[in-house]
Amino acid sequence: xxxxxTSYPVSRTLYFVHRIIPGxxxxxxxxxxxxxxxxxxxxxxxxxxxxxxxxxxxxxxFLAYLDVFVLLISLGVVTWLVLKKRxxxxxxxxxxxxxxxxxxxxxxxxxxxxxxxNVSLALFDHSFILPLSVLAFFLLPxxxxxxxxxxxxxxxxxxxxxxxxxxxxxxxxGSRLNTVLGIIPYLYLGxxxxxxxxxxxxxxxxxxxxxxxxxxxASFGMFLFTGILLLSGVFIARPxxxxxxxxxxxxxxxxxxxxxxxSITPAECIQCRLCESSCPYDAIDYPVTDxxxxxxxxxxxxMMILTLLVPFLVLIxxxxxxxxQDTLAGVDARVKLAKEVMAxxxxxxxxxxxxxxxFEIKAxxxxxxxxxxxxxxxxxxxxxxYFGGWLFGGFTGLVIALLIAGRMLPVYRKDYVTxxxxxxxxxxxxxxxxxxx
Amino acid sequence: MKQKIFIIAGLVLLVIVIVIMVRxxxxxxxxxxxxxxxxxxxxxxxxxxxxxxxNEALSFRTGLEEIHAIACGAGDRIFVGGSKGVExxxxxxxxxxxxxxxxxxxxxxxxKKGDFFIxxxxxxxVYSPExxxxxxxxxxxxxxxxxxxxxxxSFVFVADYGKRAVYRYDHEGRLINRIGEKDPEKKVxxxxxxxxxxxxxxRYNHELWVANTGRHSMEQFSYDGTMNxxxxxxxxxxxxxxxxCNPSHFAFLHDGSFVTSEKGIERVKIYSPKGEFxxxxxxxxxxxxxxRGLDLAxxxxxRIIVLDPERKQVRIFVKK
Amino acid sequence: xxxxxxxxxxxxxxxxxxxxxxxxxxxxxxxRDEKSCSYGFDCSGCSRSKSCMLPAALEARQMVWQLxxxxxxxxxxCATNCVMSPSAVKCTHAFAMCGYCDLCxxxxxxxxKTLTTAAENQLCPTNAxxxxxxxxxxxxxxxxxxxxxxxxxxxxxxxxxxxxSLQLQVRHDRCKNCNECSIARSCPxxxxxxxxxxxxxxxxxxxxELPKETAxxxxxxx
Ligand code: SF4
Ligand code: SF4
Ligand code: SF4
Ligand code: SF4
Numbered sequence: 001x002x003x004x005x006t007s008y009p010v011s012r013t014l015y016f017v018h019r020i021i022p023g024x025x026x027x028x029x030x031x032x033x034x035x036x037x038x039x040x041x042x043x044x045x046x047x048x049x050x051x052x053x054x055x056x057x058x059x060x061x062f063l064a065y066l067d068v069f070v071l072l073i074s075l076g077v078v079t080w081l082v083l084k085k086r087x088x089x090x091x092x093x094x095x096x097x098x099x100x101x102x103x104x105x106x107x108x109x110x111x112x113x114x115x116x117x118n119v120s121l122a123l124f125d126h127s128f129i130l131p132l133s134v135l136a137f138f139l140l141p142x143x144x145x146x147x148x149x150x151x152x153x154x155x156x157x158x159x160x161x162x163x164x165x166x167x168x169x170x171x172x173x174g175s176r177l178n179t180v181l182g183i184i185p186y187l188y189l190g191x192x193x194x195x196x197x198x199x200x201x202x203x204x205x206x207x208x209x210x211x212x213x214x215x216x217x218a219s220f221g222m223f224l225f226t227g228i229l230l231l232s233g234v235f236i237a238r239p240x241x242x243x244x245x246x247x248x249x250x251x252x253x254x255x256x257x258x259x260x261x262x263s264i265t266p267a268e269c270i271q272c273r274l275c276e277s278s279c280p281y282d283a284i285d286y287p288v289t290d291x292x293x294x295x296x297x298x299x300x301x302x303m304m305i306l307t308l309l310v311p312f313l314v315l316i317x318x319x320x321x322x323x324x325q326d327t328l329a330g331v332d333a334r335v336k337l338a339k340e341v342m343a344x345x346x347x348x349x350x351x352x353x354x355x356x357x358x359f360e361i362k363a364x365x366x367x368x369x370x371x372x373x374x375x376x377x378x379x380x381x382x383x384x385x386y387f388g389g390w391l392f393g394g395f396t397g398l399v400i401a402l403l404i405a406g407r408m409l410p411v412y413r414k415d416y417v418t419x420x421x422x423x424x425x426x427x428x429x430x431x432x433x434x435x436x437x
Numbered sequence: 438m439k440q441k442i443f444i445i446a447g448l449v450l451l452v453i454v455i456v457i458m459v460r461x462x463x464x465x466x467x468x469x470x471x472x473x474x475x476x477x478x479x480x481x482x483x484x485x486x487x488x489x490x491x492n493e494a495l496s497f498r499t500g501l502e503e504i505h506a507i508a509c510g511a512g513d514r515i516f517v518g519g520s521k522g523v524e525x526x527x528x529x530x531x532x533x534x535x536x537x538x539x540x541x542x543x544x545x546x547x548x549k550k551g552d553f554f555i556x557x558x559x560x561x562x563v564y565s566p567e568x569x570x571x572x573x574x575x576x577x578x579x580x581x582x583x584x585x586x587x588x589x590x591s592f593v594f595v596a597d598y599g600k601r602a603v604y605r606y607d608h609e610g611r612l613i614n615r616i617g618e619k620d621p622e623k624k625v626x627x628x629x630x631x632x633x634x635x636x637x638x639x640r641y642n643h644e645l646w647v648a649n650t651g652r653h654s655m656e657q658f659s660y661d662g663t664m665n666x667x668x669x670x671x672x673x674x675x676x677x678x679x680x681x682c683n684p685s686h687f688a689f690l691h692d693g694s695f696v697t698s699e700k701g702i703e704r705v706k707i708y709s710p711k712g713e714f715x716x717x718x719x720x721x722x723x724x725x726x727x728x729r730g731l732d733l734a735x736x737x738x739x740r741i742i743v744l745d746p747e748r749k750q751v752r753i754f755v756k757k
Numbered sequence: 758x759x760x761x762x763x764x765x766x767x768x769x770x771x772x773x774x775x776x777x778x779x780x781x782x783x784x785x786x787x788x789r790d791e792k793s794c795s796y797g798f799d800c801s802g803c804s805r806s807k808s809c810m811l812p813a814a815l816e817a818r819q820m821v822w823q824l825x826x827x828x829x830x831x832x833x834x835c836a837t838n839c840v841m842s843p844s845a846v847k848c849t850h851a852f853a854m855c856g857y858c859d860l861c862x863x864x865x866x867x868x869x870k871t872l873t874t875a876a877e878n879q880l881c882p883t884n885a886x887x888x889x890x891x892x893x894x895x896x897x898x899x900x901x902x903x904x905x906x907x908x909x910x911x912x913x914x915x916x917x918x919x920x921x922s923l924q925l926q927v928r929h930d931r932c933k934n935c936n937e938c939s940i941a942r943s944c945p946x947x948x949x950x951x952x953x954x955x956x957x958x959x960x961x962x963x964x965x966e967l968p969k970e971t972a973x974x975x976x977x978x979x
Contacts, residue, residue: 042857046892050852055958056930058821107933114936122784130784131819146770171444202937207458217841229454235447257769327463358470359832363946366830472833474908478917629894631856652894671860673867680918681858701918
């Protein structure tokens with residue numbers, strides 16, 4: 001215990017006496033601004049020595065870089081297990097390790113999913129300091145995915161690992177349901193970036209369902225939330241990964257262009273259909289061969305509809321997003337405070353006496369901020385949310401348009417293959433394939 | 438069939454999760470406003486109305502940037518000392534002049550002739566009634582901070598918060614002796630002054646009283662430094678002195694009663710000449726929270742004049 | 758056909774890599790206020806103020822949460838809203854500021870008549886504050902960290918009646934350093950900030966760890 005504490009040497013105390021205390025006095029006693037020389041320490045006559053105030057040090061900084069190192073190694077090992085060894089069992093063991101290290105030892109923070117917000121905020125707020133380790137957590141899985149598919153999801157991410165443990169009765173959802181529910185992560189990502197970039201909130205962390213488990217410590221409400229999600233995960237495998245995870249959106253899109261990717265069979269598919277229902281996440285695309293190629297005019301018409309649909313949806317949703325400015329900005333504490341202050345001054349103008357003040361109002365009064373300061377802060381935030389609303393809405397429109405496009409355009413597929421975007425590279429299906437080399 | 442049920446169950450649960458998130462994020466409900474660990478400062482400040490024996494009769498603002506000391510002189514004129522000057526008011530609050538100087542008047546008193554004795558941080562300056570500098574006494578020490586000054590017919594008493602000592606001077610500024618330093622032989626416990634409020638005053642023109650704030654006691658000294666008597670009790674209750682160090686200021690009514698002011702729980706009270714609690718002059722509700730340094734003066738009609746540095750006002754209280 | 762597909766894939770891969778690179782560059786070498794460095798220090802005397810940008814970006818520190826007592830109003834949420842229970846926020850005593858008062862506003866319940874350590878006299882709901890006689894009339898107050906729940910009651914009492922030496926602080930041996938501190942989110946005074954991990958304290962009265970605004974104010978007031 002004692003080793004982890006830092007004591008403050010004498011020089012600091014001197015500094016304190018000469019520079020800080022006069023200022024402190026100013027804060028404590030706003031009216032005595034005379035240059036008082038010293039804060040009166042009691043003049044002890046007994047041999048009493050004043051204890052020093054101990055300040056526990058945070059986790060050593062190099063450990064953060066150790067985490068990055070472990071992340072790098074894990075990604076490498078898992079990638080090797082998935083692509084070369086093609087062994088589900090080993091991938092599973094690896095996920096237990098990740099659960100232990102990134103989950104129970106590291107207790108969640110900072111994770112790659114949450115790092116989206118740190119990066120967004122750092123991009124827009126120059127005073128926000130982004131530690132390099134956080135940036136690494138954001139980048140490394142994306143880079144690995146770009147070359148080898150979502151091996152991060154396979155068994156590095158502790159969220160995926162914990163959900164994999166409860167997926168007892170995974171059910172196929174069908175492609176339509178998968179597509180529709182698949183929109184949610186895009187919305188979540190959009191909102192998370194919006195709220196992070198405006199400095200409002202880190203909603204991914206706020207609704208992080210598993211961190212309470214990793215820490216064995218959470219409020220009852222939070223445990224309930226986790227419980228419901230895990231229960232749903234009994235029937236819908238990895239519900240968070242598939243239908244919530246905002247980082248999954250980024251991984252999905254990088255994985256689509258990956259250089260290499262796990263394939264179900266190591267050689268030629270023999271259409272034995274053994275792997276057909278092996279994937280708990282509906283990530284196996286079945287062969288599509290019977291569709292007769294569409295005629296040219298039909299194709300042209302479809303393309304025309306799409307070229308019109310995309311900008312149309314983007315604009316419509318963008319506009320809708322900008323109209324949601326107030327709702328979105330209502331999450332921000334600065335805007336909330338401004339609303340309260342406004343309500344307060346209205347009540348006072350109407351001549352009503354003292355109300356029960358909220359803590360927010362009390363803090364505002366104690367801070368010495370003026371009403372107009374509060375309002376101008378809030379209106380700056382509102383303005384950000386106006387543009388942010390346009391961007392968020394436009395992004396949503398684009399996503400929906402692209403999904404429609406994806407369903408409208410014809411596909412041709414000869415074999416059973418993994419869907420590169422959705423596949424978590426968990427290597428389950430490889431066990432089902434009768435061809436082993 | 439079973440598969441369908443499973444899917445629906447899974448979906449319903451998932452939807453519940455999402456609804457919880459969205460509702461929580463966008464709901465306009467306020468954070469819990471109950472503090473299970475509230476320290477009800479306001480409860481402390483409640484006072485029984487019938488104990489309040491004074492009304493505020495008059496208040497007026499001063500023009501000084503910061504105000505620190507108040508005194509009452511001939512013709513019940515009111516003198517306010519603060520940064521860079523002294524302001525003079527008639528007894529009804531009309532401005533009656535002012536004079537300026539460099540520095541900050543931390544304490545203020547007048548002699549019979551109306552000359553001002555002004556404690557300037559670490560030394561005393563004497564000004565004529567017109568505001569002309571008559572004499573600048575020697576500085577005491579760089580740490581000194583003169584929080585109070587009182588003038589009797591033959592002596593000037595100065596309370597030094599920085600040195601935690603009281604000095605007796607003659608009117609020319611010659612130091613005669615120091616009073617109140619810890620001295621077990623004379624049974625003087627020594628002054629404990631944790632914050633820069635350290636007041637003294639003279640009763641019946643010969644009794645020197647000093648507020649030993651850290652001990653929450655009023656102490657009476659002979660001019661040679663012997664402590665004769667003391668009273669006072671530390672308590673948040675209305676009849677004691679609250680906080681770490683109080684009373685911050687005091688003055689005397691003509692019958693010898695004590696008028697005291699406190700910080701922490703801002704209040705002005707009256708104690709009998711023997712030190713028994715009598716009544717309240719101004720309850721905490723009369724002051725802005727956090728007000729410190731309510732200097733006091735009493736005029737010839739026993740009106741109690743309170744200096745409110747937070748509101749930059751002189752406030753006059755009269756008996757109901 | 759496969760050839761074209763491959764080519765497109767490669768193109769996209771290159772594009773994504775470039776995008777990630779640009780993004781990282783932007784967040785690492787983001788512009789910053791010339792006069793004050795990102796650690797919240799006063800850089801006026803710093804010899805490398807001109808060339809600070811690059812090294813500062815590369816030595817970017819871990820950041821930890823801390824609360825600024827100049828803003829805190831002791832609302833009690835520090836005790837109730839931490840993801841940990843009991844909270845990672847606890848009371849810390851800056852002894853150097855303490856008046857060692859007999860009647861400690863942080864120790865005694867209001868209205869206490871006799872100044873003894875009897876349990877019913879104590880303000881602290883968990884009796885975490887300990888009182889020890891030093892010499893007439895001084896008493897030392899220490900905090901039993903195991904017991905303290907960070908409710909801020911004593912802090913309020915000390916601030917109202919004393920010197921404000923009892924202060925709430927995030928204790929980094931307990932704090933999980935959540936990516937977003939859940940107290941920070943609900944703090945009505947927005948008193949929580951991220952501070953560099955090598956300067957984890959915002960305790961008033963201990964020296965250079967003062968928050969920026971306070972340091973400025975101090976300078977302004979000599
Ligand atoms: S590796 Fe196979 S089983 Fe696992 S997610 Fe991908 S397609 Fe599904
Ligand atoms: S939540 Fe904020 S205002 Fe409330 S006790 Fe904690 S720091 Fe102080
Ligand atoms: S009163 Fe609250 S903050 Fe103070 S020591 Fe007790 S538990 Fe800690
Ligand atoms: S960062 Fe997390 S553990 Fe630390 S004080 Fe905030 S909520 Fe508590």
